[in-house]
Amino acid sequence: MARLAMLIDTSQCVGCRGCQVACKQWNDREGWLYxxxxxxxxxxxxPDLSPHTWTRIRFTEYTGPDGxxxxxLKEGCMHCGNPACVAVCPTGALKKHPYGMVTLERELCNxxxxxxxFCPFNIPRLEFDPLTGKGKSYKCTFCQDxxxxxxxxxxxxxxxxxxxxxxxxxEIVAKAMARVEELKARGYTQANVYGVNEVGGLGxxxxxxxxxxxxxxxxKVEFPALATVWxxxxxxxGGVAFGATILGILGAFFIARRNIRMEEVK
Amino acid sequence: xxxxIKGKPEIVTIQWIPKYTxxxxxxxxxxxxxxxxxxxxxxxxxxxxxxxxAQGEAGIFLRLIHxxxxxxxxxxxxxxxIIQPRRFIMNIRDFLPEKEDIGWLKGAIPYYLFGRHExxxxxxxxxxxEKLNGLVMIIAWVVFGITGLIMWFGKxxxxxxxxxxxxxxxxxxxxxxACMFLIHLYLAxxxxxxxxxxxxxxxxxTSADYAAEHHAKWFYGPKRAMEIWEAKKxxxxxxxxx
Numbered sequence: 001m002a003r004l005a006m007l008i009d010t011s012q013c014v015g016c017r018g019c020q021v022a023c024k025q026w027n028d029r030e031g032w033l034y035x036x037x038x039x040x041x042x043x044x045x046x047p048d049l050s051p052h053t054w055t056r057i058r059f060t061e062y063t064g065p066d067g068x069x070x071x072x073l074k075e076g077c078m079h080c081g082n083p084a085c086v087a088v089c090p091t092g093a094l095k096k097h098p099y100g101m102v103t104l105e106r107e108l109c110n111x112x113x114x115x116x117x118f119c120p121f122n123i124p125r126l127e128f129d130p131l132t133g134k135g136k137s138y139k140c141t142f143c144q145d146x147x148x149x150x151x152x153x154x155x156x157x158x159x160x161x162x163x164x165x166x167x168x169x170x171e172i173v174a175k176a177m178a179r180v181e182e183l184k185a186r187g188y189t190q191a192n193v194y195g196v197n198e199v200g201g202l203g204x205x206x207x208x209x210x211x212x213x214x215x216x217x218x219x220k221v222e223f224p225a226l227a228t229v230w231x232x233x234x235x236x237x238g239g240v241a242f243g244a245t246i247l248g249i250l251g252a253f254f255i256a257r258r259n260i261r262m263e264e265v266k
Numbered sequence: 267x268x269x270x271i272k273g274k275p276e277i278v279t280i281q282w283i284p285k286y287t288x289x290x291x292x293x294x295x296x297x298x299x300x301x302x303x304x305x306x307x308x309x310x311x312x313x314x315x316x317x318x319x320a321q322g323e324a325g326i327f328l329r330l331i332h333x334x335x336x337x338x339x340x341x342x343x344x345x346x347x348i349i350q351p352r353r354f355i356m357n358i359r360d361f362l363p364e365k366e367d368i369g370w371l372k373g374a375i376p377y378y379l380f381g382r383h384e385x386x387x388x389x390x391x392x393x394x395x396e397k398l399n400g401l402v403m404i405i406a407w408v409v410f411g412i413t414g415l416i417m418w419f420g421k422x423x424x425x426x427x428x429x430x431x432x433x434x435x436x437x438x439x440x441x442x443x444a445c446m447f448l449i450h451l452y453l454a455x456x457x458x459x460x461x462x463x464x465x466x467x468x469x470x471x472t473s474a475d476y477a478a479e480h481h482a483k484w485f486y487g488p489k490r491a492m493e494i495w496e497a498k499k500x501x502x503x504x505x506x507x508x
Binding site for chain 1: 310311312317320321322324325326328329330333378379380381418419421422426427429430431433434437438440441444445448449452456457458459
């Protein structure tokens with residue numbers, strides 16, 4: 001099955017946040033939990049992703065070569081080609097779907113939170129009791145239930161500015177490239193595509209009109225090295241150490257039993 | 267105490283001498299009683315075949331057990347240090363490595379596997395192997411404590427990079443202490459020479475003859491113990507010469 005991806009054309013986005021509402025509605029998320037609306041000196045709202053906010057438009061006030069403007073970035077799970085969350089998840093709740101999205105089976109999640117700490121984009125959010133650790137992880141699943149039934153993700157379906165598109169990843173990348181060329185021709189000299197090669201290629205392909213850092217996206221992002229060291233070095237090393245210790249003890253047990261009689265009680 | 271050994275007519279008398287204080291034994295067993303549940307509940311995240319136990323409600327329950335056990339695991343040495351600070355420091359000093367411990371390392375295989383007593387230099391109240399076990403457990407306790415607190419309370423508070431390092435070092439401490447624990451368990455429970463080890467950790471006393479044989483440096487003092495060992499080596503070499 002071909003990998004699917006979402007096109008996010010920030011040059012089209014008007015910051016209406018219809019996607020936020022559609023996401024909450026379809027995925028049955030609370031509106032105000034974690035984020036009661038209040039004036040923080042910005043139009044951006046809610047303040048951050050949360051277990052109940054899986055996607056959000058980040059507003060950035062940006063002064064570029066053409067003067068001041070807003071930058072709108074649709075935040076949410078990037079559905080990495082090489083997802084660190086899936087690698088570190090000890091329960092198998094996080095999986096890579098054949099369509100390319102990173103799915104989350106919440107019944108299996110035990111709330112350990114490794115996914116939230118190893119994600120290079122700081123996406124999965126935990127709803128948890130800090131004392132007992134009882135909790136669950138939450139993040140965008142690309143509307144797995146809709147997409148596997150031939151529908152568009154709810155945010156894409158609702159976007160009135162046509163800033164979002166969804167489909168075969170290769171086609172989406174080609175569309176993004178074409179759009180950047182078009183924008184450059186129209187004078188957006190800083191236009192660029194983000195997400196084609198990062199962390200195994202992202203499931204979100206962004207058309208940006210300013211450098212990624214200006215949006216708060218990491219310019220250089222990789223699969224976390226410590227996850228590799230932990231899983232590919234330390235854990236196998238532990239297996240070898242346990243094996244060697246148990247074999248050594250068994251060997252010692254039989255050799256010692258042959259050579260030494262139980263010492264007489266004195 | 268008089269004991270009749272199975273299949274032997276004679277009755278032997280054991281002279282018991284004190285070895286561990288009540289507090290030392292309580293600390294030892296409280297450490298054991300918290301270490302084992304911590305190890306078992308932690309293993310669930312480690313071995314893929316145990317994954318079903320890590321999932322969903324089972325996983326949430328085992329994580330809670332892990333945290334409850336962790337509180338007591340952390341408290342035991344702290345309470346010991348508060349109640350008996352001098353004894354606590356003395357015990358830590360007991361576990362610090364010395365130059366002489368190399369002798370134990372050299373003698374360990376002939377002694378533990380082939381029962382050649384003359385290969386093992388005289389040992390103190392804790393032999394060098396027990397010292398190593400104690401030292402690894404102390405270091406692991408510190409590492410578990412620091413990294414565990416980061417993993418418990420640090421999510422969203424400390425940088426994810428610190429959290430990642432904490433996960434890594436929590437695993438390393440577990441690997442080192444679990445291997446040490448298995449070796450310690452075997453020597454204490456199943457090794458034919460160490461019959462009195464478990465007795466003394468349970469009841470606080472050891473046989474005087476056992477102490478003279480296995481903990482000579484403690485029983486006789488370092489000088490006399492060396493003299494006896496030299497004599498034993500000469501005798502063994504003499505026997506071996508024929």
